[in-house]
Amino acid sequence: MPQSLGGSDEPDNLALACSRCNGRRYNFTTGIDPKTKIEVSLFNPRQQQWADHFIWREDGLKILGTTPIGRATCARLDLNDERYDEDDSIRKVRQFWVLSGWHPPDEDPRQD
Numbered sequence: 001m002p003q004s005l006g007g008s009d010e011p012d013n014l015a016l017a018c019s020r021c022n023g024r025r026y027n028f029t030t031g032i033d034p035k036t037k038i039e040v041s042l043f044n045p046r047q048q049q050w051a052d053h054f055i056w057r058e059d060g061l062k063i064l065g066t067t068p069i070g071r072a073t074c075a076r077l078d079l080n081d082e083r084y085d086e087d088d089s090i091r092k093v094r095q096f097w098v099l100s101g102w103h104p105p106d107e108d109p110r111q112d
């Protein structure tokens, strides 16, 4: 729960995030699932497991939501930089990570 919506700054209400994700999350707690058009809670890394809601696309460049929460979180946080298709998009960075053999993490599920 964001502080601006009454959440505390106690450790149990905080989650480590990069500035990119933190900025895009802003104080949103919900998003729209693009498939069902239903508003759902965003993924909560403190209470939910990443692998229950997301997979990597086969090429490792895109995160795909597998549930309404996963899809709504991908859309709200623009986890694949689809709104800003710039040269420094996260997909290009992931491409270097894939070529280097660092990505996607072995423990993360991938598209078949």
Ligand SMILES: [Zn+2]
Pocket (backbone or CB within 6 Å): 017, 018, 019, 020, 021, 022
């Ligand atoms: Zn991030």
